[in-house]
Amino acid sequence: MRQAWGSRLGVIMAVAGSALGLGNFLRFPVQAAQNGGGAFMIPYFVSLLLLGIPLMWIEWTLGRFGGGFEHSTAPGIFHNAWNKNRFIKYFGVIGIFGPLVIFIYYTYVESWLLAYSFFALSGKYFGAGTEMAMKSFLGGFQGLEKNAYFQNIGTAYFFFLITFILNVSVIFYGIRGGIERLCKFALPMLLIFAVIILLRVISLGTPDPARPEWSIGRGFGFLWNPDFSALGSAKTWLAAAGQIFFSLSVGIGVILTYASYLKKEDDVVLSGLTAVSTNEFAEVILGGSIIIPMAYAFFGPVNIHAIAQSGAFNLSFVTMPLIFEKIPWGALFAFLWFALLFLAGVTSSVSLAQPAVAFLEDEFNLDRRRAAWIFGLAAFVLCQPAIFGLSRGVVDELDFWGGTFCLVLFGTIEAVLFAWILGMDKAWEEIHSGAELRVPAVYKFIIKYITPLFLLAILGFWLVQEGLPTLLMKNVSPANRPVVLAVRLMLLAIFAGLAWSVRMAWRRRRGAEPPEVKP
Amino acid sequence: MTPGGWIFLLLSWGFILGLTVFCFWKVLRKKDDDRNRG
Numbered sequence: 001m002r003q004a005w006g007s008r009l010g011v012i013m014a015v016a017g018s019a020l021g022l023g024n025f026l027r028f029p030v031q032a033a034q035n036g037g038g039a040f041m042i043p044y045f046v047s048l049l050l051l052g053i054p055l056m057w058i059e060w061t062l063g064r065f066g067g068g069f070e071h072s073t074a075p076g077i078f079h080n081a082w083n084k085n086r087f088i089k090y091f092g093v094i095g096i097f098g099p100l101v102i103f104i105y106y107t108y109v110e111s112w113l114l115a116y117s118f119f120a121l122s123g124k125y126f127g128a129g130t131e132m133a134m135k136s137f138l139g140g141f142q143g144l145e146k147n148a149y150f151q152n153i154g155t156a157y158f159f160f161l162i163t164f165i166l167n168v169s170v171i172f173y174g175i176r177g178g179i180e181r182l183c184k185f186a187l188p189m190l191l192i193f194a195v196i197i198l199l200r201v202i203s204l205g206t207p208d209p210a211r212p213e214w215s216i217g218r219g220f221g222f223l224w225n226p227d228f229s230a231l232g233s234a235k236t237w238l239a240a241a242g243q244i245f246f247s248l249s250v251g252i253g254v255i256l257t258y259a260s261y262l263k264k265e266d267d268v269v270l271s272g273l274t275a276v277s278t279n280e281f282a283e284v285i286l287g288g289s290i291i292i293p294m295a296y297a298f299f300g301p302v303n304i305h306a307i308a309q310s311g312a313f314n315l316s317f318v319t320m321p322l323i324f325e326k327i328p329w330g331a332l333f334a335f336l337w338f339a340l341l342f343l344a345g346v347t348s349s350v351s352l353a354q355p356a357v358a359f360l361e362d363e364f365n366l367d368r369r370r371a372a373w374i375f376g377l378a379a380f381v382l383c384q385p386a387i388f389g390l391s392r393g394v395v396d397e398l399d400f401w402g403g404t405f406c407l408v409l410f411g412t413i414e415a416v417l418f419a420w421i422l423g424m425d426k427a428w429e430e431i432h433s434g435a436e437l438r439v440p441a442v443y444k445f446i447i448k449y450i451t452p453l454f455l456l457a458i459l460g461f462w463l464v465q466e467g468l469p470t471l472l473m474k475n476v477s478p479a480n481r482p483v484v485l486a487v488r489l490m491l492l493a494i495f496a497g498l499a500w501s502v503r504m505a506w507r508r509r510r511g512a513e514p515p516e517v518k519p
Numbered sequence: 520m521t522p523g524g525w526i527f528l529l530l531s532w533g534f535i536l537g538l539t540v541f542c543f544w545k546v547l548r549k550k551d552d553d554r555n556r557g
Contacts, residue, residue, distance in 0.1 A: 008546065038527025045534070221520035224528045274542035280535045436549060 002070060003175040003361075003368065004261050010180035012271050015060075015258055016278035017183040017347030019249040020190070022109075024283040025341060026312040028243060029292040033223050033308050035239045036230025041284075043231070043240035047454075048280070051241060054443060054451045055250040055411055056276050058418045060268035061431045063259025072260035072358035074253050074410075075502045082421050089506065093498045094410045095253025096355045100498075101402025101491065102252070103352040104379060105386040105395045110345035111163035113338050115141065115156065116317065120334035124149070125321055134318045144391050153387070160387060163346070168376040170350045171357055174368050175261050179350050186343040187278075193340035194286040200333055201290055207297050207326070214300045219293030222304060234461070241458055246403075247283055248276060251411030254351040257358050269435040290337075291315055298323045316341065353379070363505035382494070385487065392483040393476055400470050401491055408462060412455040419448040 005011040032040045066077030074095025082088045119125050128134045128149075139145045143153025170178040206215040230236045245251060259268065295315070296304045307319055324334035353375060360371035385394050418427050428444060469475060476484050520528070 008549075012546065038524050038531075041527055041531045045531075217520060220528070221524050224524035225521045226523045226527055270542065270545055273538070274546055277535065277539040277542045281539045284531055284535050436545065 002067075002261075004263070006176045006180050008266070008271060010176070010184060011258060011262065012274050012278070013183040013187045014179050014347075014351065015249075015255055015271075015275040017187045017344075018254050018258070018351035019247065019275065019279040019348075020187070020282050020344045021249075021348040022312060022316070022341060022344065023243075023247050024279065024344070025194070025287040026291060026315050028247065028283045028287045029223060029290075030308050030312070030315070031239050031243050032288065033292055033304075035233075035236040036227045037222070038224040038226035039228050039231055040236065040240060043237045044244065047237075047241040047244040048276075050446055050450050051454050052244040052248045052250065053273065053276055054447045055245075055415065056248060056255070056272045057269065057431055057439065057443075058414055058427075058447065058451075059250055059255035060259045060262075060272040061427070062414065062418060063256040064262045064264065064266065064268055064433075065430055066256065067260035067262060068264055070362060072257045072362050073355050074256055075359070075505075076362065077256055077260070078413075078417060079506075081417055088417070089502055090499055091413055093495065093502055094406050094413070095256060096359050097495050097498055098402050098406035098410060099252050099254055099352040099355050100379070100382075100494065101398055101406070103349060103356075104382045105398045105402075106345070106349050106352060107164055107167060107379075107383060108160055108386050108390075108395075110342060110349055111160040112141070112156070112317065113342035113345055114163055115159040116321070117335050117338040117342055118159075120321070120324070120331055120338055123331060126325060126331075129322070129325065131318060131322065134322055135314075138317050142390055143388075157387065160383070164376075164380060164383065166346065167349050167353060168372060168379075170346075171353050171375065172369055172372040175354075179354065182350065183347050186347050190340040190343040190347075191282065191286070193336045193343075194282065194290070197333060197336055197340070198286055198289050200327075201294055204294070204297060204327065211300065214297050216293045216297045218301070219296030219304075220289070222296050222301070223288060223292045238458065238461055238465075241454065242462075245407065245411065245458070248279055249348070249351070251407035251409075251414070252352070253355050253410060256414075257355045258351065260358070263434075265434040267434045267436045269431060269437045269439055273437070291320065294323050295319055298326060359501075363502070363509070382490075385490065389483055389487070393480045394483065394487055397484050397487045398491075401488075404462075405467065408455065408459050412452065412459055415447070415452040415455055419452060424448050 005014075032044075062077055062081065063072075066072065066080060069076065069080045071077050071080065074092030075089040076092070078092040079085070079089040116125075125134065125137050128137045136145065136147050137149045140147040140150035141156050143150075143156060146152070170182050172178065173181070201216060204216050206212055208214055249255065262268070292304070292308065295307050299307055299319075307315065310319070320337055321334060324330040324337065327333065356379075357368070357371045357375045360366045360374060361368060366374070386398060389395075422430070424444060424447070427447070428439075431439060473481055473484060
């Protein structure tokens with residue numbers, strides 16, 4: 001029997017949980033601060049309305065459409081959307097490949113958050129009082145160096161095992177008993193943790209009275225004071241579109257799978273919009289109010305620029321622990337911070353695993369538990385290069401293909417397939433089946449023309465700006481090039497293996513169909 | 520924070536809070552309606 005969600009709130013929580021991740025709390029404030037402050041919100045909301053919300057509706061609708069044919073993953077959904085076209089199912093492989101690739105490095109990063117939650121409570125990093133010492137602590141933990149804190153990668157591997165087993169266990173218990181139950185607990189919990197930290201941030205005021213200009217209020221000003229000159233730069237618009245795209249988890253294939261467990265008469269318009277609004281609440285209101293104002297108040301107006309440019313990992317694992325060391329009850333707030341990021345991570349990673357598990361269930365008739373076992377074993381082996389090749393650029397390479405390239409490409413394919421192949425009239429009818437809200441008619445035009453063009457523009461700009469230099473390994477040191485090349489071969493083998501599985505599944509399906517009786 | 524910063528903060532927060540409250544109100548109201556219908 002096909003799996004199903006237990007409640008409507010459950011599926012909304014699961015989709016919002018999938019979207020909520022490190023990007024909401026770490027990437028958004030940095031992007032906003034670097035691209036015009038308050039003025040960044042103009043391209044941000046334009047992208048939300050023209051790209052994020054339409055794509056969310058497209059994925060929910062395509063997913064529910066595919067579920068009607070007993071398909072929960074993109075190969076089967078695309079196959080039925082394009083009138084049984086022979087080749088389109090192979091484009092759908094991206095919707096299983098992308099999340100699988102993200103899963104194999106994301107789980108490892110997620111395990112660092114679990115580890116740091118424990119370190120916060122136990123005070124393990126509390127001796128590291130400078131940026132250099134905290135970086136050394138992180139490097140030792142990741143096995144990149146031997147130091148007074150860590151002698152090898154053993155601790156990191158232990159936390160990875162716990163995180164990995166937790167993820168596979170959730171998948172093992174299925175959509176209702178595993179994912180829905182987890183998200184109904186984890187999502188409210190992480191939002192409560194974020195609100196507690198937000199209240200603490202606001203109450204900090206001016207932490208050092210000797211430096212009155214180093215204040216939380218000025219930190220908010222650093223993030224929100226508008227610089228309208230940034231709006232004239234294509235970079236700002238691209239950054240806003242990219243933030244919306246990556247933050248909402250569209251273009252991965254996960255929402256397709258989640259929505260496939262809905263019934264034909266279930267609403268997708270309001271549910272999709274509710275998932276978007278939850279993500280935006282966490283990102284703009286909570287995410288925008290924690291890390292940058294805190295860093296400003298503790299490191300000052302000069303250092304904040306360098307901190308903002310230091311990247312998400314540095315902000316999370318170096319800057320934030322240093323700040324928490326300086327405030328009363330810092331261990332508790334540090335625990336809440338890392339625990340909330342861990343909960344955001346785990347609700348995302350289980351969603352990344354589900355397309356591959358659903359593919360095994362639907363196309364090879366495996367029961368859920370067996371599919372979870374097979375996925376667990378394969379993913380465990382595939383995680384190892386990410387763990388042991390961290391210093392050689394393996395995670396960056398996996399993130400490029402799984403977390404960036406596949407997303408934009410898959411999102412573009414979905415938008416074109418939905419509006420142009422399925423056809424806007426049929427698509428509009430599908431969107432409104434069971435809908436509790438009427439989508440404004442202008443979205444018929446937006447979904448057909450603006451969203452695909454927007455995506456093609458992002459794809460083009462991104463290929464020129466980032467894609468080609470990365471493809472040609474311009475930023476990879478000569479020593480790491482063989483490793484990066486090996487990762488690419490591994491990814492090619494995974495993609496080919498999945499494409500071959502699709503071919504086998506379709507052959508099997510054809511063989512199982514009763515022969516046509518000729519009159 | 521400058522007045523411009525305040526305007527952008529309040530407009531952004533207002534829009535998102537409004538959207539979130541509206542969506543959850545609609546979702547939870549429907550849930551109650553379904554329960555009342557038995």
